[in-house]
Ligand code: SF4
């Protein structure tokens with residue numbers, strides 16, 4: 826018997842991610858994760874440029890703890906990380922719909938739980 830594939834995911838558009846970590850905190854509070862654990866982590870990527878300059882990019886990325894807020898989405902609510910991101914970096918939805926939006930911008934990641 827084949828394993829059921831997830832049909833929903835998160836489209837992460839990190840162009841305007843400020844690295845504020847609100848998504849991590851919101852997840853951690855919603856699920857009472859122990860300190861340092863959350864369903865999403867914000868990774869800082871430092872790109873060194875000429876003349877001692879650097880370009881910082883923040884990449885919010887779900888961890889193996891993320892269960893896509895099943896309890897909330899069953900009630901028609903947004904995942905709590907999506908709801909709390911002031912920069913609207915994340916969108917929850919059906920993967921086919923999210924995949925259609927993927928090619929529209931450069932800095933996007935489509936995440937589906939395993
Ligand atoms: S995804 Fe949103 S909430 Fe999370 S660090 Fe980036 S801007 Fe902040």
Ligand code: SF4
Nearest residue numbers: 852864891894904906
């Ligand atoms: S979707 Fe829910 S469980 Fe997953 S990272 Fe966001 S808040 Fe946490």
